[in-house]
Amino acid sequence: MxxxxxxxxxxxxxxxxxxxxxxxxxxxxxxxxxxxxxxxxxxxxxxxxxxxxxxxxxxxxxxxxxxxxxxxxxxxxxxxxxxxxxxxxxxxxxxxxxxxxxxxxxxxxxxxxxxxxxxxxxxxxxxxxxxxxxxxxxxxxxxxxxxxxxxxxxxxxxxxxxxxxxxxxxxxxxxxxxxxxxxxxxxxxxGIHSKDFARDENARKSWRERLNVGPDEIVVLTMSRLNSFGKFDPLPLFQALEIAAGNAAHKVHFLAVGPYSDNVTRRVFENGAQKLAPSVKYHHVDGTKEPMALGLWSAADIFTHPVDNIQETFGLAPVEAMAAGLPVVVSDWDGFKDTITSDVGARIGTFGPKSGAMRAEALRHYLGTDSYAQYMGQVSFQTYIDVAQMAGVFTQLINDPELRKKMGAAGRKRAQNIYDWKNVxxxxxxxxxxxxxxxxxxxxENFIYKSQSAPVALDPSELFASYPTDAAEFVGRGFCAIATGDPKQSVLDMVRLREIPALKRASTKADNYAAVLEYIQNQKRTSYESLQRGVFDMDDTVLDKCLIWLLKYNLISIGKD
Incomplete structure (x- = not known):
């Protein structure tokens, strides 16, 4: 440390x-x-x-x-x-x-x-x-x-x-x-802990053997929660990978790491890959259930995250990929515009709906007519990524190991110098x-700011003041004990009978009730002012709560002093 x-x-x-x-x-x-x-x-x-x-x-x-x-x-x-x-x-x-x-x-x-x-x-x-x-x-x-x-x-x-x-x-x-x-x-x-993503050649060998990936074959990796309506639509990615695979000197694999959010997402990824990228071998690893899942970063050659979803705001995964020394191919989207520069990878052009085109969808979401997933999905459907540009970038990286190495080294340096927590x-x-x-x-500067009850959380003693006959005002009042015997036992008997612990909240501690009752019993008859000066370590608010509780359950009585 x-x-x-x-x-x-x-x-x-x-x-x-x-x-x-x-x-x-x-x-x-x-x-x-x-x-x-x-x-x-x-x-x-x-x-x-x-x-x-x-x-x-x-x-x-x-x-x-x-x-x-x-x-x-x-x-x-x-x-x-x-x-x-x-x-x-x-x-x-x-x-x-x-x-x-x-x-x-x-x-x-x-x-x-x-x-x-x-x-x-x-x-x-x-x-x-x-x-x-x-x-x-x-x-x-x-x-x-x-x-x-x-x-x-x-x-x-x-x-x-x-x-x-x-x-x-x-x-x-x-x-x-x-x-x-x-x-x-x-x-x-x-930020990230960049050391967590250091390249591990043993993990690379182990995972590639497990996935049946040859030493010269290319693995394109994405790592995130896999949610087709809440992260990114994978179908344009599969189209781009298929084009790139047709121009590649080596076999191309696509590795999706992360839990499927639902069966719809599983079908979209698996059926989409089979239909749109038949030349690309599809692999899925949950990641959350796999030992040493961090080693999967080392198994890959290229990282991609073509987000088209408004759920994203920063995007940690591409920064983690840079720390792992991988060239990064992402959409030109939200936080990626800050994190991914041309020396570490490529940002693929994205195009969203024109201004004012989705006001109805916004209102349906706010009113609850559409769910959050429906809202995000509709925005995603109205956003497209440049598939041809993405295919061209993949082709270049797949066929140029020196470029992958150069970008990976630049990404690792960028992640360490800018996004490691020691700098953030x-x-x-x-x-x-x-x-x-x-x-x-x-x-x-004597800033003027009036302290008062929050209008969204008003004191019920004021908000509902019209409900009772009157407020419990104790100044000038005297109190006598009705309960006899051990004051603590009298209080505990009433607490248990009323099952106050079931509420998991009381106006104050039972010991405070008992202390006030004991003082009144010892004094035979006492005034409110005497109670204020008594041996209690409590303010007037707590004292008032104790008196009301004892009066409520007829353990004391009230009268003029």
Missing amino acids: SSRKSSNSGASDVAIYFHNDGFDPKKNTLNGRRIAGESFLRGFIQHAGTDRLCGAVDNKIQGDGFREFVKSIGYDGEVVTRMLSRQGLAGDASVLNMPGPNLSEQAWRRHHLGGRAFSICGITHTTATKRVMQGIFDMRSAPVLEWDGIICTSNAVKASVDYQFDQADQFLEQRFGKLPARPQTPVIPL IPQYQEFWAELDAHRLHHLN
Whole structure:
């Protein structure tokens, strides 16, 4: 592990929001978001240079999961966690880092602290879902502030996110007038651990023997979740490979590594390859179930990922392929425009629908008439890739081993110098520091921000104040005990009878109820003000909850003092 700097060095601490759904692909369905989350956390541990790791979690189970997970990926320093239902962040961190782009929920949580308590930073993965698109719109009415940020993993996705913010602002300004500043949207790429993809000649030999691939035969590899409606349409790829195979000096194999998302995808890949690329030998390896699946990178000669789907925003697989020393053939699409340069491979031209052509499809998706898969599929059907150009590039690479070697070496260097986490994590840290400096500047400038109840999560004591006869106001009241005997047992008997543990949530701890009851019993008769001055380590809110609970179950009575 790399050397760490002290957490007291003056650098802004970050609390990393953790839920295993966003970080642990082993315990959940394998997808790019979880792979990227796990990779980021490993990268942060290795390269952030901190001896304290702060986790923000929703509950104790997730807190325990955070400690277990970071230990499993090699962290041996101090770990502190804080539940988000409580005030403040773990380790008094100044930035809350979220594993997705929707910041509204945490902004509302921060709202009652005045908005300046900490910055919130998210990151884009898939941005085409209804939830994410609605979330970006909702951020313009939520208390998301200009010292918050959404890291965009590519220039293409930044353009898309900024466009949606533009459209939201145009609508909202026409309706309501001037809007506050937006969150920041910098471009910082995802990272990889480039050493994980080092070429392994033994693995190459072993896998090629297993796949029955000759030493001079060419393997074209793709590696991802295989989803014909959610990743890429393979049929144009098969057409291009068939053309290239007809001009190749050696037999061509196509190796698809990754789990089929469904039987439709399996049929599209397998039947499509058989029908459109009969000269190309098709292989499929699930990858998630195979020992040493990383060795499959070494088995290949060329990597391809001709994405035509809006689900993609960055694309880790081509960066991993570069780290593995493979020339890369991808579509000219989203993040590939940043990652793949002409010295490491080729980007094949793509052409989408003209402006305004799919408004009906967008509305059907939003209203739930069309599923997410239907929405993505329809956009994919209206996007085409230049098959002739792709076939020409494959032909050139298949027949020119020196070009493959040259591009592979350039790709490996590019992956190490730009996309290894050791180079990416400092960009995160620099951005977090910028957010914190921006926040602190506004603190010094007496930024006016009224702290109040969040209008999307109103206090039920206020929202439903018209329901009861009156509010329970205890100032000037006196209390007497009705329950006799052991106060703790009286409380526990009522807790069990009411089966409060089944709710898995109580207004406060049973020990607090018992402590208040015991004090009242000992005093015979006591005032609210006396209770406030009593021996309890609780604020007035907790005291009031205890009194209401004891009154509710007739363990005490109330009267004028």
